[in-house]
Amino acid sequence: MGRKRKGRDISGWLVVDKPAGITSTAVVNKVRWALQAKKAGHAGTLDPEATGVLAIALGEATKTVPYITDALKAYVFTVRLGQETNTDDAEGEVTATSDQRPTDDIVKEALHGFVGEIMQVPPAFSAVKVDGERAYKRARDGEELDLQARPLWVESLVMLDRPDADHVELEMVCGKGGYVRAIARDLGRKLGCRGHVLRLRRTWSGPFEAEDGLTIDQVDKLAQTPDLDTHIRPLEEGLADLPELKATPEGATRLRHGNPGMVIPADVEYGDEAWASFEGRAVAVGRYKAGELHPDRVFNL
Known part of the structure; x- marks a missing residue:
């Protein structure tokens, strides 16, 4: 017989506003410990340096994770123009540069090509599997990867701000499986100036919003107390789109x-x-x- 998993039989959702510098898995482990929950999982990975809403499913709510994963979600992100990196974000090595800087109007016009049903090639440093192995592991070993394009539904992609010639702030609402880093990479190439993601925040995912989430510090402070239980949201919220x-x-x-x-x-x-x-x-x-x-x-x- 298998070993019985220890912990509380607790079901529902805990929404966390994930900080930069921590993996999504680490957040799940922190929440499971804080609630002494028997079972927990998240509805959609965020890169370690990304921030924003990370919905943690507890107990029976893990059965509703696919409905949150499939739901629309919104990202606000800053693209650094003029530089492309091997990871498509600020953590990687610069692989190409350009002195060209598009005008605001040219940027806005280019965004139209990324709305609707598009085909997107995932970043080399991603969790996509290649022959059973994660792409990022092969990329770290210096292997050149030929990843296949995947369909992505982009509901909207708009420019929010242009603080200076080198940076543009965008908001994207998209469906399942989208890589914001790939949007930054492909936009930079389309504009002829190259680009990568400098900052990334998921502001909402399905019915869950980052502003309603607990910080990691709050989770720590309330850990293993009845007060943390009061922040657990009903399992049924994961079924809001049905x-x-x-x-x-x-x-x-x-x-x-x-x-x-x-x-x-x-x-x-x-x-x-x-x-x-x-x-x-x-x-x-x-x-x-x-x-x-x-x-x-x-x-x-």
Whole structure:
């Protein structure tokens, strides 16, 4: 028999405003320790030097992580024009430079080409797998990588500020799998001046906003106290982008056992993905078919 994982059976979301200089995994470990939680995971990695919202799923909420990962998210970032680096951020070595500096109007016009369904080649220093190994590991060994372009939905990309000729501040709203560093790299190339990310902040991810998040210092201060529990948000917030269906008492019982259960009809179509609730708590996520929800994930709350 496998060893039983120690910790509290606690479910929900804790939103952290991640500081620079720490990995997303380290934040998860800090939160798990602070709450003495049995299970925790994050909904979308941030680079170590990036800041902003990192939503930590606890317990049964880890089953809703894909819905936050797939949701739209917003980034505010500063691009340093005139320099391209091997990591596409300020941590890397400069590999190309240019004295050209585009005007504001030229920058704004170029941004249009990065909106909608675009194809994006991930940075060489990224967690993309190449033959089963992370790309950044091969890049660190000096290997030249030929990464394949991937589709990315960019809802919007706008210029917020141009503090000087060398810097431009942008805001991007995009879907799953986007690399801001790749946007900076490709924009710099399109403008003919090269570029890399100098600063990066994720301001919101799905229903979660950075300004509502706890700092690492606050997590430390409240660690292993009841006060930290008061900041845990309901599991159901991770399902905000899915329609909710009310389960009947009998339907809720069947759903909890992994069987199709009756729900009260609502504004959903046959085959739509939705979640069922009973007495205000999530019971299951699945597909709506002829008055029943056919569960894919069941919550043990």
